[in-house]
Amino acid sequence: MLSLLGSLRRSLVASPFCQRVLLTLEEKHLPYDLKLVDLTNKPEYCLKINAEGKVPVIKLDEKWVSDSDIITQILEEKYPIPPLVTPPEKTTVYMYLSSRFPDHY
Numbered sequence: 001m002l003s004l005l006g007s008l009r010r011s012l013v014a015s016p017f018c019q020r021v022l023l024t025l026e027e028k029h030l031p032y033d034l035k036l037v038d039l040t041n042k043p044e045y046c047l048k049i050n051a052e053g054k055v056p057v058i059k060l061d062e063k064w065v066s067d068s069d070i071i072t073q074i075l076e077e078k079y080p081i082p083p084l085v086t087p088p089e090k091t092t093v094y095m096y097l098s099s100r101f102p103d104h105y
Contacts, residue, residue, distance in 0.1 A: 002032040003059040017068035018056045024072045028079050032058075 002025065006018035025032050037046050042053045049064050050057045057066045060078070065071055076085055 002030060004032050004034050004056060006034055006036055006055050015055060020068045021056045021058060021071050021075075024075050024084060027084055028075060028082065030075070030079060 004018075004021065004025070006015065006022065022034070037043065037055055039053070039055070046055075046057075047053050050066050052066075054066055056068055056071060057064050058071050059065075060071075060074055065074065072084075076083070
């Protein structure tokens, strides 16, 4: 089972980056244990896992990994079925840019 730290706001996952990882886990039907973190009052265990206290952070192969792009890429490589990436022959510049847009704004 995968362990995931996500952000908490009124009992909902607040971060679009956490949502991206959660959707990937759900669509791939992967079991996970979600721990929601109040980012205004970060618990000590969260800071031990990621000194910056950023989420999402997921434990993969006994290592903690942060950054939603990296996490979803690793999940896609490790669990290719069902595929969630667009096949290269159908990729466009728009799809590339739109997938990166939330990371920069």
